[in-house]
Amino acid sequence: MRLGDAVSPFDDGVAVTPSGEGRYRAEVDPRWNIGSAPNGGYLLAVAVRALRETLPHPDPVSVSGHFPGRVAAGPIDVEAVRVRSGGHHSTGTASLIQDGERRVLVTATFGDLGDADGPTIIQAERPEIPGPDACVRAIGSVAPMFLQQFDMRLTPESAGFAVGHRSGRGLMEGWVRFEDGREPDTLSLVLFAMFHLMEQPRWVPTIELTVHARGRPVPGWLQCRFQTRYVIGGYLEEDGEIWDETGALVALSRQLAKVRAEATPPPRGRLSERQEASTGR
Incomplete structure (x- = not known):
């Protein structure tokens, strides 16, 4: 594109x-x-x-x-x-x-x-979170090069990880889009579904990842929710849900990963002073 x-x-x-x-x-x-x-x-x-x-x-x-x-x-x-x-x-x-x-x-x-037909039955609601402008942007030259490819906005409850403060909830929510303005499509959903925001203090390499594209996203922001409920013997699952700006669910994902206790984590990003204040830092 x-x-x-x-x-x-x-x-x-x-x-x-x-x-x-x-x-x-x-x-x-x-x-x-x-x-x-x-x-x-x-x-x-x-x-x-x-x-x-x-x-x-x-x-x-x-x-x-x-x-x-x-x-x-x-x-x-x-x-x-x-x-x-x-x-x-x-x-x-x-x-x-x-x-x-x-x-x-x-x-x-x-x-x-684009030609998908058949019944649509939705029994779960899109989570209500603040809009991108009310969320916290992770910025700064110390952010990993990967994160610099995105405009990432985290809910205030989720933003603590960017400055090293982990909530221990196993839940991260926010908004994401490409930094250069490229619009999302079903190919890029494969990337965004791996854009996990888990608060792990160490390197967590993925063993397996499955992504289901459920619709073609419209241009604009993607709302993301990633959650881990079980960490057993160092193995964890992470379930992801991605919605486009219209509120349509466009992707679901699940990955299996392993916490590497001996690994050094990548450098964290940082927040602006105003945004740090919003996280209670």
Whole structure:
């Protein structure tokens, strides 16, 4: 997606170039790192971008990724395989391969959410939170490079993590959009669903992530809610819900992650003085 004459960093970062039958070449961009490791949602988006070239349907309605190996910034190969194509859905698999090893494994089913029909039954309400202007923006040069790609606004109750104050609730809520003005779509929902805001004091690498796209988001902010209820033996789940500005639910996610007790956390962001006051710091 172009912004004027420029290509969005996200689209540039997930771009793939054909390199053979069912194979693509990509460049893992370090601006999407958290610490020294690429964000898992970003890596999934690279794989989904290749599958979008391989499959006939436009929207990744279900994506599941496993992360058996660590990916480094730099060139990477993507192997995409069409498993089945039908009238309403198509399914494929993709592998991110670096130095001859499969580092990320993805299975995805695509459809066309623009033509989705059938009953709609919603038995849960969108949470009421303050609007973006009433929330707290995480800013500052000390923020990880990954966070600098976004305009992230947290509810005052959630904002303490940005200055190192954790509530212990296992719940983070707020708003997010790309910093450069790129509008959300179903490809970027894969990234936003991994944009977890958990208050973990240590590195928490993802083992598995599943994302369900439920609709095409309208331009504007995305409201996000991420919650963890169980941490057992260092393993935790995180459930995500994402709504667009109209209040439509556009994505659901769940990931399994492992707290790495020996790891050093990435640097935290900071808040402006006025915003720090709103958190009670």
